[in-house]
Amino acid sequence: MSRQNWYPQANLARREMLRGGAALGAVGALSACTAGKVASAGPAPRRPYLTPMRVTPDQLIDMKCCIRPVRAAGPNLGTQMIGDTLVVHNYGHGGSGWSLSWGSAEVAVGKALSVLPSEIAVVGCGIIGLTTAVVAQRAGLKVTIYTRDVIQRTRSFRAHGSFTPDSRVALSAPAGAGFGDLWEQMTRLSWKGFRSMLGLPGDPVVFQDAYALSDAPPVKKHHDADPAIKGAWEAGGLPLQDSEWAHYMDRIKDLVPDPVMLPTAENPFPVAYTRRSSEMHFNFPSYAHHLLTEFYQRGGLMVMRDFNDPSQYGQLKEKVVINATGYAARDLWRDKTVFPVRGQTGWLVPQHDAPYSLRYKNASLMAKNDGIVVMNNPIDLGEMFGVGDSMELPDPAPILEVMKIVEPIMAGMKGIA
C-alpha cells in the first residue's frame, strides 16, 4: 500500500475527532491516553507497508558526538560595543540550534540593521552563523564570515537534526516569562524558513512519519519537581532535575500536525501501542550545500580565522559583527552561563526503502538521506541526560545497546493486512 493511500485515512480520522458530538464521547473515554488521538473506524483498516530497518552492528558506519551549547536564560541575542564595533550575539541555542536558526538569525540581523550598516561580519560558520549570514545578505548586506571551521566540520554537523525547537533551550526560572514570547517569534519565523526549503533538490528539509512504540498505554510526559532533590540551577549553574527545563511546544500547536494512535489492525509493529506523527527533519549535507551555494552566489566572502579574544572583533574592518560561536563563546567571551549537554549519534547505512522514524524504550531511529541516525536517550533521565558533560569522544556501547532493543521489533514487523 502506498503512502498516498495511507494519509487520507489519517486525515479522515482527524476530521472525525474534530467533529464533536459522538466523537467527543470517544475522546472522554480515551482521556488516559492523552498523548495522541485514536483513529476512528472508517474504511476497512489496513496496515501501511513499512520495510524493516536493518539494525545489526555490521550496518554501523559512523559515530558522532557533540555538545549542546545551553544557556540557562536561553540563547544570547544581546548587543555590546567593543571599541567602535557593535557586536550582536547569536549563540547558546542548546538542543534547538537547527530548529531556531532562521528565527534567531532574523532577530540578530534586525539588531545589526538598527545602525544601518552596508556590510557586516559574522564570526562562526555553524548552522547559526551560516544561516545568519544568508539572512543578512537577503536583507541587502555585504557579508564576510570569519571562522575557524566551515559548517561540515562544526558541532552543528554532529547533531541529530530534527525540528525540536524547545529541546534544552532554556531553564524556566532564569529564562523568565518573557523568553517564551521571543521563542515563539523565532520558532514561527524558522518554520517559514524550513517551509521554503521543502522540495528542494537533495531534500534539505523533509517531513516523515515517526512512530512512537510502547508496550503500555502512552501517557503525556509530566515535568513535576521531585521534592527529594533540593536546590536548583543557581547553586552550580547546572539544572539538578528535569522539571527545571522550559517547554514551549504548546504555543505552536497550530503549526505542528497532531499525532494519531494507530488501531491494532493498522499497527505494523509487534507492540500493543503505536502512535504516528509527522515530523520534520534536516538532511545536513544537502542543507549545507544549499546555504553555502546561496552565500557564495550572493557574493559572500569566507575568511578562515581563529579569534583568541573579543578585542579582536574590534579590529575587523566591518563595524557590525554578529557573534555565532556556539559553545566556544563560553571561553572566548567568558560566558560561564553556557553549559554543555553531551549527546551522541550512531549512523547506519542509508536505507531509502525505509523512510520513517521510530522510538521505542530508550531507542530512537531516524532515516535520513545520509544514514539512519540512532540515539540512546534514557527515558528516566529525560533532558538531564548529558548535562554538564563536555566529553566529545563517541562511545559505541550505548548505541549498540539500543540497536539490540529494536532488532526484535524489526524482525516482528507485519506487512499489509
Ligand SMILES: Cc1cc2nc3c(=O)[nH]c(=O)nc-3n(C[C@H](O)[C@H](O)[C@H](O)COP(=O)(O)OP(=O)(O)OC[C@H]3O[C@@H](n4cnc5c(N)ncnc54)[C@H](O)[C@@H]3O)c2cc1C
Ligand atoms: C547530539 C545532538 C543532537 C542535536 N539535535 C538537534 C536537533 O535534532 N535539532 C536541533 O534543532 N538542534 C539539535 N542540536 C543542537 C544544535 O546542534 C546546536 O544548537 C547547534 O549546532 C549550535 O550551532 P552553532 O552554529 O551555534 O554552533 P557550532 O556548530 O559549534 O558553530 C560554531 C562556529 O563558530 C566557530 N568558532 C568557534 N570558536 C571560534 C573562534 N575562537 N574563532 C573563530 N571561529 C570560531 C566554529 O568554527 C564554528 O564555525 C543537537 C545537538 C547535539 C549535540
